[in-house]
Amino acid sequence: MVTLSIVVVEPDRDRALLIVDSLRDAGDFDVHVISEPTGLARRIQAISPDVVLIDLENPSRDMLEELALASGPMDRPVAMFVDKSGAGLTDAAIEAGVSAYVVDGMQPGRVKPILDAAIARFRMFQRMRTELAETKRALEERKMIDRAKGMLMRARGIDEDAAYALLRKTAMDQGKRVAEVASALVTAAGLLG
């Protein structure tokens, strides 16, 4: 059987390497990585792969839709893979945030291990993305609460614990989160100068 060629569209170098490793573990594939959105459709056409994997969140994915309109006999028509595969795989792929385009007419069985590997990898990315966003948010909130505490301590001459207790009580009274009250205080103080 001829080795399948796969193009991975991924701007982040580390992520791309992880995907390539997973695919190598899953089988003997010829893997190319494209990291730049510039001329994406034409570059893919030049490589003429059997499968294209791209992050569902990548806005450049729309460029691949052009490939679905094969205009010449040398062009390889592509179809989005998930519509031709089993329902379970479709859902798993969408859930994990990966979209795959394959050459029309390829047997789903040959693509399944590729997609399985990609899905596993993308799921991990998704978890990392969520964790990162959560961590960032928590950090920002912590900074905001610290600033608000400092303002209260100076303005009212109270200690840190009392300042935090005051924030927490106000938040409870207003049905808001402590971070929201802190942020309102910092904004208002900024406006008043």
Next chain:
Amino acid sequence: MIADTLQVGFLPLVDAAPLIVAHEMGFAAEESIALDLRRGPSWSAVRDMLSFGRVQAAHMLSPVPVAAALGLGGTGTPLSAVSVLSVNGDTIGVSNALAARMRQSGHDFGYRDARAAGAALIAHAEHPLRLGVPFPFSMHAELLYYWLSALGMPAPQNVDIRTVPPSLMAQALEAGEIDAFCVGEPWGSIAVENGVGQLLLPGNAIWSFSPEKVLAVRSDWAAAQPDLVGRLIRAVWRAGRWLAEPDARTLAAELLSRKEYLDLPSELLDRALTGRMVISQRGEERQVDRFVEFHRGAAGFPWRSQAEWIGMQLAARTGLDRAAAAKAARTVFRSDLYRDALANTRAELPGASSKIEGTLREQTAVASVSGRLFLEPDAFFDGRIFEPSKD
């Protein structure tokens, strides 16, 4: 009464306004529905979210459901356009280099005359002219194909139309990957603001009443949930009516600019909503009537003839059978569901569901179900008309 929650996909564009307003201004709540608005990263992603049931409705390029009905792109899931969300709203822009050559030979950048602008563009473009559009199936692409072939520059021989996501359009122009673009607002204004291009023509100078975005749902979902579809159509219709009030625009621009929607300065969004376009970094302003329309002239009505026009354009370009394409396309725009939903409201609905496209040069009164309805101009720049097949 507990509200039914509908997940709705959208892309960050000014013409997502009816959905955002329906949610924020309580028009959805009036119909006891809650809209869970999900911003999508690309048109193909939003279309697939809809096809696979991740969202129940979506802000969608008007040609996408038609293309799906013709078997072009997508997953083969039949989609229905149950309302037009916006009419017009695109802008064509050119690179600074191209603009300089056009100005030098006397083009005034009047931002009005499609024939003059097209002639100047053709005279000064390199060959092939490289144009960016957001999606292969989009009104942007259709307007460019129509405009340039009518002026004697047919695609694909002399024109290379490429897909560039709206948010990357200014970047592509700056990088010299494209010479010009047709894109929805605010992305044309962003190219101006970033100093990488100038605006040449509003989309409505090519076709003065083009259905730009539609409210798309899965056809099987529409059949299974007629009540929810009706409530959604009414909520969006009321949002459109609110957007048509001159006083609403400032607030609408503020709502759209929020982080969870467009996350861009309201001043930029205001331009399309008021039709006061800034066409160059020098601050030249042009006032455009009906730059984007959400309500007037029964803007939300999904005319079967509009779908048929789109279907015929797609068929001509991809070599599909025209009669079959026309037949498949017209069923995609669901004037039947739209009528049912608005039957007991104050909406003026046209008597017919199909019209000859391109005959109206000015505002015209036509018979409506309950009296009189004013239709807005719908002419093509070259005066051609499109006669749909008989009902």
